[in-house]
Amino acid sequence: PRFMDVKLVPPGLHFIYASGSPQDVGVSRTGFFLHMRPREVAVFRWDPAVEELVRPQDADEEARFADGVRSFDFDANLGPYPLDLSGQWSELTRHASAQLVARIEPVAKAVRSKRAEYDASSAAVEAAAEALADGGDAAMADDAPAPQRSGEEARLESNANNGSLFFSAVPRVRRRKGADATEMTSLHMDRSKLLDQMLAKEYSGDEMGILGELQIAYIAFILGQNFDGFEQWRALLQLLCNCEGAASARPELYIELCRVFFAQLSQAPSDLFGDDLTKDNFMGSCALSLLEICDADGCHPKLRKRCGKLRELVQQKFGVSVEDLALLGEDAPQIVDADGHDLVDL
Numbered sequence: 001p002r003f004m005d006v007k008l009v010p011p012g013l014h015f016i017y018a019s020g021s022p023q024d025v026g027v028s029r030t031g032f033f034l035h036m037r038p039r040e041v042a043v044f045r046w047d048p049a050v051e052e053l054v055r056p057q058d059a060d061e062e063a064r065f066a067d068g069v070r071s072f073d074f075d076a077n078l079g080p081y082p083l084d085l086s087g088q089w090s091e092l093t094r095h096a097s098a099q100l101v102a103r104i105e106p107v108a109k110a111v112r113s114k115r116a117e118y119d120a121s122s123a124a125v126e127a128a129a130e131a132l133a134d135g136g137d138a139a140m141a142d143d144a145p146a147p148q149r150s151g152e153e154a155r156l157e158s159n160a161n162n163g164s165l166f167f168s169a170v171p172r173v174r175r176r177k178g179a180d181a182t183e184m185t186s187l188h189m190d191r192s193k194l195l196d197q198m199l200a201k202e203y204s205g206d207e208m209g210i211l212g213e214l215q216i217a218y219i220a221f222i223l224g225q226n227f228d229g230f231e232q233w234r235a236l237l238q239l240l241c242n243c244e245g246a247a248s249a250r251p252e253l254y255i256e257l258c259r260v261f262f263a264q265l266s267q268a269p270s271d272l273f274g275d276d277l278t279k280d281n282f283m284g285s286c287a288l289s290l291l292e293i294c295d296a297d298g299c300h301p302k303l304r305k306r307c308g309k310l311r312e313l314v315q316q317k318f319g320v321s322v323e324d325l326a327l328l329g330e331d332a333p334q335i336v337d338a339d340g341h342d343l344v345d346l
Contacts, residue, residue: 007069007078010086011038013093013101015223017111020051029113031224033105033216035098041066052110091263092219095212095256104216106163113225165220165228168202168213170235192245207253210236211260218264234282237261241286247293251300258294258306261287265313284324287314291322 017031030052034042043065044053056062068074105111171194195210203209214236220229240257247254287310293299294307314320 002077003079004074004077005044005079006081007075008081008083009036010081010083011036011040012090013096013098014089015111015219016044016053017223018046018051018053029225031111032109033101033111033219035101039070041069088263088267091259092267093215094260094263095208096215096219097212100209100212101216104166104213106165108163110163111165111220111224111226111229112163114227115225165226165232167217167228167232168198168210170232170239171197190242190244191239192243192249195239195243195246198239207250208256210240211253211256214240214260215264222267237286238282241289241293244293244296247296247303248298251303254294255300255303255306258290258303258310261290262306262310262313265310265317270317284320288322 012035014034014036015031016034017029019029028051032053036042043056043062045056046052047054056065065074069078173191173194199205199207199210214233217229217232217236220226221233222229291307291311294303295311299307311322
């Protein structure tokens with residue numbers, strides 16, 4: 001084939017992925033994050049042995065290809081980057097800095113597809129899968145092992161030859177010694193204190209850092225088909241969407257969160273709220289909680305405006321109203337017979 005690669009790639013963060021079959025169904029997918037600087041040329045080869053894109057081992061060969069690209073020797077074999085999609089991609093990576101990617105990406109840089117059902121040896125994924133099946137909240141289960149690393153501790157690889165993504169540890173609601181019932185109930189209802197702890201510990205107080213990690217996790221999940229990305233995306237959303245106090249105390253964070261969530265939902269499949277992976281657990285409750293805490297009296301006018309845009313998107317794209325959202329997730333009402341068997345599962 002004459003096609004050799006892509007030209008006119010905008011500077012910034014990109015995610016390159018490929019698989020060994022054009023069908024891309026039931027086939028392992030491998031991708032990696034790539035931060036491009038102006039006039040930079042990135043050279044890769046397709047390795048049929050591992051069915052992945054790899055860097056040339058010969059530095060001279062890589063330099064020759066780069067010089068050839070700059071001299072337009074391969075211009076007829078390069079396809080143009082779809083610039084009409086660059087705006088959408090910029091929104092999806094708005095806060096995903098190169099420094100944050102370098103901290104999270106695997107040591108070998110490769111983000112490989114990973115499915116929950118293949119990871120029975122991993123206690124963390126087992127707990128998450130059970131929570132998904134039960135419509136529960138894995139991030140709040142005291143007996144569920146945390147699927148993230150803390151400090152320099154990396155999670156064990158659950159798949160052979162599969163590098164781990166070094167996501168930040170998301171704090172969970174735990175019973176504190178001496179805490180009374182009122183305090184514990186308050187912490188479950190409003191996790192702003194946990195958010196403050198995470199921002200200070202993981203991002204040195206940088207509010208936008210948690211949004212960058214939310215975007216990286218989303219890309220690893222959607223494009224990388226990596227279940228760890230889904231777990232982290234879910235855990236971060238559950239934390240951010242249940243911080244009523246923070247929505248008022250950190251208006252800039254939540255103004256940007258609405259923008260990030262809007263971009264992610266815009267690119268999500270239209271059956272997102274009915275998908276087996278996301279229905280009956282967290283998407284409905286997260287969207288509903290975010291709309292409630294960001295559109296309350298006293299919230300920043302810009303935040304309330306973006307909240308309205310988010311509500312319109314959910315209604316127009318997914319056909320789900322705020323009332324419908326209340327019927328999704330673990331709090332959905334159920335009708336049972338005298339023996340406790342479900343008659344209608346909303």
